Amino acid sequence: MSGFISWGKYSNHKLTPLEFYWENELIEITKQNTPMNVSGLRRSYGDVCYTTMGTNLCTKRFSRFIQFDIKTGVLECGSGVTLSDINRVSVPCGWFIPVSPGTKHVSLGGMIANDVHGKNHHKAGSFGNNISELTLYRSVDGKILCSPTVNRELFTNTIGGLGLTGVIVNATVQLKKIASNTLFVEDIPFQNLTQYEEITAESDTSFEYTVAWINAHSISNTTCHGILSRANYVDTRANHLSKATDVRLRVPVTAPNFFLNSFLMKLFNHSYYLAHKNKTEAIKTIDAFFYPLDKVDDWNKLYGKRGFFQYQCVVPMRSGIAVIKELLLWAKKQGQIPYLSVLKKFGATPAVGIMSFPMPGYTIALDFPNNGKRTLQLLNEFDRIILQANGRLYPAKDARMAPSTFQIMYPQFTSFKQYLDPQLTSDFWRRVSV
Amino acid sequence: MTNVVVLGATSGIAIELLRIFASEGCSLYIAARNPSRLVELTQDLLIRGASATYSYCVDINNISQLQLMINTIKTTMGHIDIAIIAHGTLPDQLRAEIDMDYMLTELNTNGISTIAIASLLANEMQSQKYGSLCVISSVAGDRGRKSNYIYGAAKSAVSVYMQGLRNRLYPNIHVLTVKPGFVDTPMTRRFKKGILWSTPEKVARDIRRAIDKRKDILYTPWFWKWIMVIIKLLPEYLFKRLSL
Numbered sequence: 143m144s145g146f147i148s149w150g151k152y153s154n155h156k157l158t159p160l161e162f163y164w165e166n167e168l169i170e171i172t173k174q175n176t177p178m179n180v181s182g183l184r185r186s187y188g189d190v191c192y193t194t195m196g197t198n199l200c201t202k203r204f205s206r207f208i209q210f211d212i213k214t215g216v217l218e219c220g221s222g223v224t225l226s227d228i229n230r231v232s233v234p235c236g237w238f239i240p241v242s243p244g245t246k247h248v249s250l251g252g253m254i255a256n257d258v259h260g261k262n263h264h265k266a267g268s269f270g271n272n273i274s275e276l277t278l279y280r281s282v283d284g285k286i287l288c289s290p291t292v293n294r295e296l297f298t299n300t301i302g303g304l305g306l307t308g309v310i311v312n313a314t315v316q317l318k319k320i321a322s323n324t325l326f327v328e329d330i331p332f333q334n335l336t337q338y339e340e341i342t343a344e345s346d347t348s349f350e351y352t353v354a355w356i357n358a359h360s361i362s363n364t365t366c367h368g369i370l371s372r373a374n375y376v377d378t379r380a381n382h383l384s385k386a387t388d389v390r391l392r393v394p395v396t397a398p399n400f401f402l403n404s405f406l407m408k409l410f411n412h413s414y415y416l417a418h419k420n421k422t423e424a425i426k427t428i429d430a431f432f433y434p435l436d437k438v439d440d441w442n443k444l445y446g447k448r449g450f451f452q453y454q455c456v457v458p459m460r461s462g463i464a465v466i467k468e469l470l471l472w473a474k475k476q477g478q479i480p481y482l483s484v485l486k487k488f489g490a491t492p493a494v495g496i497m498s499f500p501m502p503g504y505t506i507a508l509d510f511p512n513n514g515k516r517t518l519q520l521l522n523e524f525d526r527i528i529l530q531a532n533g534r535l536y537p538a539k540d541a542r543m544a545p546s547t548f549q550i551m552y553p554q555f556t557s558f559k560q561y562l563d564p565q566l567t568s569d570f571w572r573r574v575s576v
Numbered sequence: 577m578t579n580v581v582v583l584g585a586t587s588g589i590a591i592e593l594l595r596i597f598a599s600e601g602c603s604l605y606i607a608a609r610n611p612s613r614l615v616e617l618t619q620d621l622l623i624r625g626a627s628a629t630y631s632y633c634v635d636i637n638n639i640s641q642l643q644l645m646i647n648t649i650k651t652t653m654g655h656i657d658i659a660i661i662a663h664g665t666l667p668d669q670l671r672a673e674i675d676m677d678y679m680l681t682e683l684n685t686n687g688i689s690t691i692a693i694a695s696l697l698a699n700e701m702q703s704q705k706y707g708s709l710c711v712i713s714s715v716a717g718d719r720g721r722k723s724n725y726i727y728g729a730a731k732s733a734v735s736v737y738m739q740g741l742r743n744r745l746y747p748n749i750h751v752l753t754v755k756p757g758f759v760d761t762p763m764t765r766r767f768k769k770g771i772l773w774s775t776p777e778k779v780a781r782d783i784r785r786a787i788d789k790r791k792d793i794l795y796t797p798w799f800w801k802w803i804m805v806i807i808k809l810l811p812e813y814l815f816k817r818l819s820l
Contacts, residue, residue, distance in 0.1 A: 158769065163588070163762055164613060203588075206616050207623035230599070231623055 150187040150541055151396075151442050152449035152512045157192055159184075159200035165279075168309060171199060172281050172565065179568045180305045182222055182249025186256065187452045188541030189569035190304050196567065199309070201251050207231065208312060215317035216274070221251030221310040233428060237317035240272040242432050251310040256538040257302035257498040259488070259505075261351035261373075261432075267491030268500045270301035272316050278308035281565035285311070290494070299561040302495030304537055306571060308563045325351070325373040325431050329422045331415070335366045335463050342487050345372040351431075356483040357411040358508070361470040368485070369418045373431060392439040399446035402511060407481040445511055450481075451541060453521055454507040456488060457533035462504035465531045469506070469524055478520050480508035496554050499536045507539070518542060537570060548574035577627060578602040579653045583636065583693060584663020586613045588761025589712060592780035593660065598626040605649050607632040608663070636663050636689045637681070646696045655704055658787060659697045661690050661711045666763045672726040679726055687730030691737050698741055701749045708750040708787050711738055715755045715795065718804045721820045742792060750790045754783055757800040 147155050159181070162168045172178070177196030184191045184200075192198055201222035209218040215237045217228065226246040228239060243258040252258075254276065259268040266272070275289040278300060286308070288297035300307045330345075332338045338354060345352045349372035360367035435441055442450070457465045466485065473479055484507045488500050510517050525547050528535065534551035535543055549555050555575075580597045582590050585606035597604060598621040606621075608614055611633045618629040630652055634645050649656065667682035694711055701707035716724055717731030735753055742751035758764065758773045774797045782796040795801035810818075 161760075161762075161765075163586075163591075164616075167762075206620035208616075208619060210623045227624075231625070 147184070148188060148191050148541075149185050149442055150449050150451060150512075151445065151447075152451065152541060154447070155194055157194070157198050159198045159202075161200045161203045163203045165204075165311065168199075168204070168279060168311070171197070172279065172309070175281075175565070177567045178565050180251070180255075180309050180566065182252040183224065183247050185245060185248050185252065186538045188537070188539060189573065190256070190537050190540075190571075191252075191568065193568050193572075195572075201249055201309075204311075205249075209314075210235075212237075215319060216314060217317055218275075218312060218314040219250060220312055221249060221254075223250050224248065225250070225253065229428070232317055233320075233323050236320055238320045238323075238428065240316065240318040241266055241269040244433065245436055246429075246433050247436065250313055250315070251305070254301055254310055254313055255303060255305040257493060257495040257500070258538070259486075259500045261353040261371075261486065263491075263500060264346045264352065264487060264489030265350055266318075267489070268302075268493050268495075268498060270494040270498060271491060272318075273301065273494070274314045274316055276300065276313040277311040279311050280308035280563045282563065296561060298494055299496050299558055302493065302498035303558070303561070304497065304568065304571065306563065306566045306568070307561045308566070321375050321377040323428050324376045324425050325428070326376050327371055327373040327424050327426050327431055329418050329424075330370045330372070331419055331421065332368050332370060333365055335467055338366070338368060338370065338485070339463055341370050345370065346487065346489070348374075350374050352486070354485040355414070356470075356485055356506075357415045358470055358473065358480045358483045359408050359411050360415070361467070361474050363471070366467070366470070367415045369415065373426070376425060391437060393441055393443040396443045397446050399448050399511075401446055402444050402481060404479060404481075408479070448512040448514075450509055450511050451517060451521065452507055452509050452539045453480075453524060454505060454536040454539040455524070455528045455533050456499065456501055456503045456505040456536075457528065457531045458501070458503040461531050462487075465527060465533065466504055466506050468527055469508070472523060472527070473508070473520060476516075476520050478510060478513070478517065480510055482509040483507070497537075497552060497558055499534065499538070501534070503533065505536075507536075537574075540570065543574065545574045545576050578657045579605070579655060581605045581607075581649055581653075581656050581659040581697075583607045583634075583659075583661045585617060585631075586610060587662050587664065588763065588776040589756070589759060589779050589783075590660065590662035591617065592776040593662070593783055594621055595624055596780055596784050597658075598622075598624040601625055601627050603628040603653065605630045605632065605653055607634050607636075607645060609633065609635050636693065637684050639689065639692050642693055642696055646700060650700065656697070656700060656707055658708045658710065659701070660783075661693055661697075661709075663690070664712065664763065667724070667726050669722075669724050669726060682726055683730050685730075686727060687733045690730075690734050694734075694737065694741065698745060698749070698751075702745060705748050708752065708790070709741075709745075710752040710754060710783065710787060712754045712756065712783075713738065715757050715800050715804055718755070719807050719815070721815075721818075723820065750787070752783075752786055752791060753793045754779075754786070755793065755795050755800065755804075757795070757797060757803070 179193035180199045181191035182201045204220045204222035207219045212235050225248050241260045253269045257268045257270040278286045351373040354370040356368040490502050580602045586608040604626045614631040618631050621629050664686050672679040713735045714731040716728040717735045720728045738753040756779050779796045786794040
């Protein structure tokens with residue numbers, strides 16, 4: 143029923159997701175033999191989460207908790223359960239999702255299919271590293287249990303497998319014990335990327351969560367203003383695990399295209415940096431630290447009808463910072479400065495998923511309003527730079543990379559193909575697999 | 577602790593309503609026809625915070641079974657604070673015009689069974705001298721139209737019955753008639769959704785609030801109240817010519 147096709151809103155194609163509540167309904171639907179895409183809340187930015195040809199199956203209503211062991215933190219639930227619901231249930235009991243993306247409006251199935259990462263990648267790896275078991279429903283051979291020991295190949299191809307290896311029905315996650323629902327957060331400003339490298343390296347040893355925000359307007363050969371946030375849980379029983387209260391705003395209508403413009407964003411980026419120019423310390427709740435953007439529902443409408451692209455890539459450690467600088471300098475030169483830029487260093491923990499995006503290196507996410515051809519040209523140029531540096535793009539954010547680009551970035555693509563469920567597809571997959 | 581009974585617990589609106597009660601830590605007694613769905617749902621509600629969950633497998637059209645169910649609930653829970661009747665189907669209007677057995681079944685499911693179970697619950701609440709009885713009727717019961725008047729007739733009977741019941745049980749027992757507009761649930765799966773459509777979460781939140789406020793009649797979402805005011809005001813000689 144939602145009005146958008148996917149979070150990027152760059153296309154105004156309308157689709158009617160088909161919801162199912164119970165397993166036998168899912169089986170009935172898969173019998174129809176039409177091409178199908180499976181998605182949860184469609185918070186992917188690009189086209190991995192829909193198909194314009196065939197049925198769009200939505201797991202949102204398949205959202206039942208099956209088991210939650212308060213002693214061990216083992217949680218089993220249906221793939222449509224949202225992170226928001228998981229947090230509501232687990233946080234008051236002293237457990238938290240081991241890896242959290244930047245929004246809680248995602249489904250468990252979506253987190254597995256995109257093998258999402260979080261601010262603690264350097265400590266915990268990506269989401270798939272914490273899944274002990276999952277059940278797939280495949281149109282070819284029905285219900286299949288997979289784990290690191292049972293049907294291992296299917297398991298590792300499903301994590302990060304973009305929902306193409308079968309419908310994820312249920313999954314079991316090992317949650318992480320937390321001492322409180324508040325974090326001690328330090329915001330440390332940096333003036334250039336060398337400083338960033340140093341602060342990150344230092345922070346990653348002693349802080350569980352680290353992430354940096356960059357003012358892309360400030361980029362030059364020698365400068366790059368930004369703020370590194372690092373956090374650990376406040377370890378005190380006094381800060382009891384109270385239920386978080388939600389103050390929520392909503393963007394009521396799609397803004398006009400000019401609403402978010404480069405002038406406004408320049409002003410925002412500069413003032414945000416100025417406001418954090420000195421090191422600050424604060425105690426924040428889980429919601430405030432992990433999901434600041436969730437306070438505003440439908441914030442994607444701020445970009446207007448044209449929508450936006452988020453470009454997220456990872457570049458191997460050695461050349462990482464230099465390549466990221468090159469991207470930012472190029473964007474500035476082209477007069478298309480990203481509205482929002484977030485930088486994070488991935489750790490060495492290898493992903494379980496064969497097709498997973500994370501690998502050791504630096505990852506940057508850049509938001510660009512969709513200004514048509516100009517934007518696409520810029521991003522194609524980015525692709526060239528990233529390919530040269532042996533980096534790769536994040537399919538969950540992508541809406542435009544060329545098939546050849548994808549296939550070079552993900553050479554495991556060829557072996558992955560044998561695990562596909564022939565009934566499942568997405569616009570993304572049709573685009574990159576030719 | 578609040579004891580809540582929900583009939584037709586596996587319906588789209590009931591599931592969302594139950595999740596609200598679960599997060600409040602209520603004790604829940606749920607009844608529906610499909611045993612495996614009941615098991616799945618009780619487990620979900622417990623994890624979501626319900627202090628206890630019980631389930632009862634029942635075919636609500638089997639009216640002779642209903643008193644036994646009420647007795648079982650009463651013995652298990654002791655008292656009932658809130659009871660919600662949420663079961664229902666959306667009949668195929670064209671089939672109901674020619675197949676009389678089908679029509680009677682649908683009238684039973686959406687009208688007679690609801691009235692029967694409401695009567696039994698009302699008697700129970702009357703003897704305990706408190707409680708909220710909430711029944712999900714429909715805006716379709718406010719005026720008959722050719723596209724679904726069998727459903728409308730059943731719901732209309734329910735709405736009128738509830739008026740009488742409210743009058744009879746005043747002031748001790750709160751009687752709430754819920755009249756949802758179009759809601760995107762399994763019952764309405766085959767319809768094309770548009771701007772007037774709402775979600776079961778939204779409707780469930782409205783119902784929860786209406787129970788707290790002891791409202792008599794709830795149109796949800798709110799704008800249906802005004803849509804129905806207009807529809808009810810249209811003179812019959814005009815209305816009969818319309819295709820709604």
